[in-house]
Amino acid sequence: MNSNIDRISNLPSSLLIIIASFLPFKEAARTSVLSKQWLNIWRDAMHIQFNETFFVKSDEPEENRKVQREVFINFARQFIANYSQQVIKTLGLACSKPGDFLSDIQNILMFASSRDVRELGLDFSDPTWREQALENHQAAFELPLPVYEHGQVLRSLKLFSCSFKVSNFSNFCSLKTLSLGWIKINMGSISAILDSCPLLENLSLKKCWDIENFEISKPGSRLKSLVLEKCDIAYDGVLIEGPKASVLQVLRKRG
Amino acid sequence: MSSSAENPTLTAEITKPSTEIATETAQSAKKITLKTSDDQIFEVEESVAMEFATVKSFFEDAPSSTDTVPLPNVPAKPFSQVIEFCKEQIKFKANPDETEKKRSNSEFVKEKTNEDLVEMIPVANYLEIKDLLDVLNQAVADRIQNRSVEYVRSFFGIDNDFTSEEEALLREEHAWAFEDVDED
The missing domain is CATH 1.20.1280 (Monooxygenase)
Known part of the structure; x- marks a missing residue:
């Protein structure tokens, strides 16, 4: 040998x-x-991360960052053009100026959805936004239709500063983990999501506003972990009831 | 570590004390005979052999076969370690305990050298043992993470066939991937 x-x-x-x-x-x-x-x-x-911060240096002037962002998007464009596998497991996309690259971002999401991506993470928040600040920011991008249409295989979804249609969440019937951030969402929508995604085990909300009183009482819910981070809600108004309530965690990270 | 002389499931041809085969082998359990690429004969309990999807489908095609199953792509050394893994795995079939299974899996890879892990990958792939393949790949990924290119080359025993000019060009082309790396 x-x-x-x-x-x-x-x-x-x-x-x-x-x-x-x-x-x-x-x-x-x-x-x-x-x-x-x-x-x-x-x-x-099969785990793809298109992360702006790999290319864009936050300590440089916006003029340079703009050029670096172009290089980043061009990299992603080339990557998906040359990709030959039929299935991908993870796609992460972090881009702080999605409005400048709308068609590229649509293409990247189309690429991921058509390859039955299992874990999708979209972060359009801007690193210059301050987590402690009271101001809220309009969602920078809207989740496009193909993501819902191929949503049955999705296990994990992260949407930061990305708006979505709650009525389409019923397509995400296999979803186990959901993380929402930098978004306006009310309690009615959160309840509707829980109804649409019966397998959901982990829910995390970061820097969300308009929730007011957080209240979950779903007898059939599989929810195991719940994280509320820097959300604009009255923490005294958090009420969770359900069969797995004993394993629910509410983390209150405040400034 | 038990020596193979005391080991009821291996024939005397196997002399390497590299396996830790369970001792509670039932006398009555049906055995499957397998022959490795280096002509070693292994007698394996049927329940263990059925963990190898490749072997399983062999018997699905010929259920009454008592022939020795040739494994032309499988050398004895990694194979004995693969058997060790599968013996552990089948315990969890009767008694599923995810936490204990994870602990057992990490214990398994912890004791293995880099070479052991790398040699088992093609065997796990050939025998189609998906759980093991995942465990091995994860262990390899953990061991080479945040390591320098030179370290990873020696880990896998890769000969660098790039000229230094070619390598410099590649590093420049993928400069983003080489930022913030501690070269060890």
């Missing part, structure tokens, strides 16, 4: 793609310099 030869390079590329898919996206990208066989493996990894 010859065990000191290049062991893993004997593996088919399909296995290397699986290995790369267990790495965070940035780390997977670094495998491109390992050897020629690895050069393009990461381009088919």
